[in-house]
Amino acid sequence: MSGMRPTGRLHLGHLVGALGQWAEFCRVDEAFFEVADLHALTTAFEHTETIGPSTREMVLDWLAAGVDPERSAIYVQSHVPEISELHVLLSMIVPVAWLQRVPTYKDQIAALGPEIATYGFLGYPLMQLCDVAIVRADTVPVGKDQLSHLEFGREVVRRFNFLYGPTLVEPQATLSEFPDVPGIDNRKMSKSYDNQIDIADDEATTTKKVRSMVTDPQKIRRHDPGRPEICPVFSLQKIVNAPRVQWIEENCRSGALGCVDCKSELAEKMNDFLRPVRERRASLNAGDVVRILADGAQKVRAIAKETLADVKSAMKLP
């Protein structure tokens, strides 16, 4: 089970990172992919008008990247009421102090300001557990920064099972380490830096972005020797142009390859790499997304209802 907040169009970093892994999950096991709109509310409750369009664009990218709706459930968090019900039930056994101790809580307040400290924001790691627990997921891919959330969630599961008998599955982490994908300014590729190459960009836009990339600042003239290890153009060549990487490295270092030519080749290969994904994306429309999300919610709710019934029964609710 995994999910993303609906942030809109995804980029190359997502494609070679999480989405590649998700497409692989679909091939090997039952998989659940959630549009975490409730999580989005924890930090964006004042600007919700983008959640709907962002959901559509993001799911189109998921599908384009090969996440298979036939072999997984793709769904919107708020379309599964059982997640909220489970959240309320589990909230009764979770000390406030456990939530306040999750490291990201104080970090995020420091970063985003005290007005972010809502009741919903405080409960965010518990909601993450509910996302996982409601589908009885046994494996969750997490980055290092999310390990403390998962550990919190496992503690809640153990407390529940201790109080009411074995009912919930204690999820395991699979640590996900993806290659660092630099953006066109050589910082980490990220929408918040506006340095990304979007999956849904057209080829001309991609070419223009690649041509505007920074390179080794010491390689000023065409025949100056370059340092591929600090150049984001070279990092992206490794991703989309693997067979040519050795040649490029040698000729950059020697000064035989100029940055303009190197970028032209990258732009071409980048578009080659993204073309099948973009073609799949173009073959889909908003109606497909609506249908897939409705199917996904139905699939998830069938399991979620069972989990919730077990939880209520373990808690001896009327």
Next chain:
Amino acid sequence: MSGMRPTGRLHLGHLVGALGQWAEFCRVDEAFFEVADLHALTTAFEHTETIGPSTREMVLDWLAAGVDPERSAIYVQSHVPEISELHVLLSMIVPVAWLQRVPTYKDQIAALGPEIATYGFLGYPLMQLCDVAIVRADTVPVGKDQLSHLEFGREVVRRFNFLYGPTLVEPQATLSEFPDVPGIDNRKMSKSYDNQIDIADDEATTTKKVRSMVTDPQKIRRHDPGRPEICPVFSLQKIVNAPRVQWIEENCRSGALGCVDCKSELAEKMNDFLRPVRERRASLNAGDVVRILADGAQKVRAIAKETLADVKSAMKLP
């Protein structure tokens, strides 16, 4: 809209207090009466096995007292998922500090110990608002000790309507002041003092309890003058034996009436007073309760789904 935690059998204090008012509400307007099982979990999450039986006994008492399931909705809180969904959505706009400032939060932690400070317990006043808001209730009967909760709830509604446009109803309080009903030991009648006369007691038990009541400690011998104003037997006479109150007062003060006789008369009148309620109770069974709660949940959910759809649409969720 009003509700009670499922605490089991109710007593005379409930009957002449809240339940009398509820029966009256049914006669004048659309009314909603909730078994607050989720609220019960906020303080009793370690002892949930009583919630089911307590729900059944309590609802039997509601019905016996004249709360009319045809003219109201009687339902269990956890049977209405929309309450939990609304709770999660509203949690996003409620600062943690608002909840921490509700006076009862710190009071209850001081009274019940720090282990009560769970995330669910902290969110209790917000859940109360959701109970009210989900059925668009405009009026809530509250005691003075609950006024701060209602004021908190009104503030949440105003914040929601400010952020997302007018959607939720700002509930008004009707301050409820009921006569003080003393228990057999002259403290406030309460299950926690084990000094109550239960609606469901049989007549022999009631008679025995009345005979064991404390009276004016200065009236030691039969003909000593008594002070009705400090005697719980006299307080209960006022409730169940109004036509005889003046005579009793005079003859207690003069010493003409002894406590044994006074209690005998009270026991008889108490049983007369409770007999029709008890007969109605005896005519009902657990199956009736199940059916009434199922009907009630269905009625409430029809409204709750509409409210929730309005809320989600105002928040522009996908």
